Amino acid sequence: MSYLPTRWTELIGRPANDIDTPALVIDLDAMKRNLARMAEFAKKHGIRWRPHAKTHKSTTLAKMQIRAGAVGVCVQKTAEAEVMMAGGVYNVYISNEVIAPGKLVRVAALAQTAAAHGGQLAIAVDSTEGVIRLAQAMNEARVNSSRAGNDVANVATVIDVFVEIDVGQGRCGVEPGAAAVTLVLELRKHPALRFAGLQAYHGKAQHLRSAQDRREAIVKAADAVRLTRQLIEAQGVAVGLVTGAGTGCLVLEAASGVYGELQAGSFLFMDADYALNERDPAQPQFEHALFVKTQVISTHSDHAVCDAGHKSHAIDSGMPRVHALSPDSALDYFNGGDEHGILRPAAGCSRLPGLGRMLWLIPGHCDPTVNLHDVMIGVSGGLHNGVVQRIYRVNARGALT
């Protein structure tokens, strides 16, 4: 950690009220209920879940999810995979493309580490060049391990590879259909690469407000997956698994019949943004479990100022919401810069909080909010009257490469 301003562990056992601001606080009771709901949902649908660790970046929370039934974790970055394995999480899927030769050396080393611990590394590809470079890195790692006299398990390591298809996100991924088949056939030329299935994540669909729009988007995504799977299978190649899904649509991906694995990560904390989606009745009722605690440092006739700005919470998905105020004293949060928030009475209200008043913000987007903090402070028994139970390090904070 670059900076630990207090010995965090000293907070354990103290009232939540003693937490200085701004600070990132987990409502542990709510988080555990979210986890139980997700485990139950996956069980009911007979579907694997591999939550995205880019949400919490914590090896402790990753292991908690695996204990609850997750098959492992997804990450977006090689460095995040390194952090997860250093913390004892060996079933890791880098659900993203890696192109830099220097990074692929690290990926190959991670594949060996995973295998040595009975785990498995997986990665996504969306280009022939990506496949060739990955195979080369795996082969070089095998040669080097062999020369170094490492044991057979390490020497013969194979990496699971998912071919990413673009099911509507418009970001990475080959076009569904023929382009995916070509890539699968290229992939199968390389013995160190095992074709594991399709990566089919529709990020944009997760945030469509209307339940009908989300339904239509995932129907299209599932059709694209089905078409691609048929074409691959027509070549005599099995598609082991289709992986994807997020917190906004997981009920749809699970019901589609094509997805075998859910990657949703945000359900654990629930963003303010996700709560704006029109709810699908089949969706588990996830609760907000992550908060930025803040306090009022300046008061004025028409506004108050709190000490949490966008160095405390991400604003890519909108401003945070002010949590758990009485209906007559609701507040709207406005951007006050890096270190300040401007609070004004919500429509129909007129009361402003006093100097020193503690408030709880629900971040618009939890993933990049977590990445702004060194630790998450776990509180049970409620935010206002609860007690600090545990400190979670954001181990993979700043794991960018």
Place this chain on the structure above:
Amino acid sequence: MSYLPTRWTELIGRPANDIDTPALVIDLDAMKRNLARMAEFAKKHGIRWRPHAKTHKSTTLAKMQIRAGAVGVCVQKTAEAEVMMAGGVYNVYISNEVIAPGKLVRVAALAQTAAAHGGQLAIAVDSTEGVIRLAQAMNEARVNSSRAGNDVANVATVIDVFVEIDVGQGRCGVEPGAAAVTLVLELRKHPALRFAGLQAYHGKAQHLRSAQDRREAIVKAADAVRLTRQLIEAQGVAVGLVTGAGTGCLVLEAASGVYGELQAGSFLFMDADYALNERDPAQPQFEHALFVKTQVISTHSDHAVCDAGHKSHAIDSGMPRVHALSPDSALDYFNGGDEHGILRPAAGCSRLPGLGRMLWLIPGHCDPTVNLHDVMIGVSGGLHNGVVQRIYRVNARGALT
């Protein structure tokens, strides 16, 4: 640091081309020219400068600025002040309100540390309650030091206090005029607090696009300062210093005749956002000196995807600009989420970068971008052909409280 994926110091002496992505890179030649321009500007106007360390969060860069003539640094957070003093920077101004009693204990301790090292701590206030709490913390620290038998210099520590007035920002600060006078008189009742002058920062004015609009805003701000100063002086109290100013308007604040100290910090790196301001001819020609190095990881017929998203750069002031491309291959950057950027040909262009192509992004806003990284990699001799000279730790990364 929560995570150091490579031994950064091993990069020293290696080509900039070897830096893996995404990474935060300083063009040291450009940064040094910006520093020289600022020092020259301040000298020419006979004005002090106390750059905001919230920009770089680095004790090494703070000391470099002091060697170039800065009188010390500003910070926004108590924890940033702690990091600065731990790194040997003892003239520190917390240009923000602190209300939490627990933080004020730390502020008082920092005032003692500064005094013990021949430095001086300063802080802003905008409420009677803030003044009373600060005085109480200073008195308690004095009593505790005295009991502990500390030397006289520590025991008698005084903190410099600036009364913040709102000169148009609409955030913290009392109204200019009578309210400020009341606060100054309250402040002077407390022997541990020394009234040092007025904090008069107009943040919004810095980003007004039109030079005329900025001029009008700073004329109003200077009028508010003048009025307030006259009223305070009419009470027989001297206003030692008026401090404020940012990179967008510093030429105006310097010329106003009321500001005695410039707090501008961003000039060192120069945000993409600031470069959109219509330039005032008197403004020093600051250059972009901070970049996010990124590379293309996925290519498509109409777009390419790079590996830097908003976990690599802040987007509160807009998307980053893609730097130093030939006129016929300019690119526009679109938000691709936490870890991806979408690149499309700019108007009039049609070329897209190939897989693995390295690109340099100019962040919309440097301060919160720096806060996303563990280190800044200093390169001299140009970004493309230069050599890594030095690694700067972002010491105060995550120093939120």
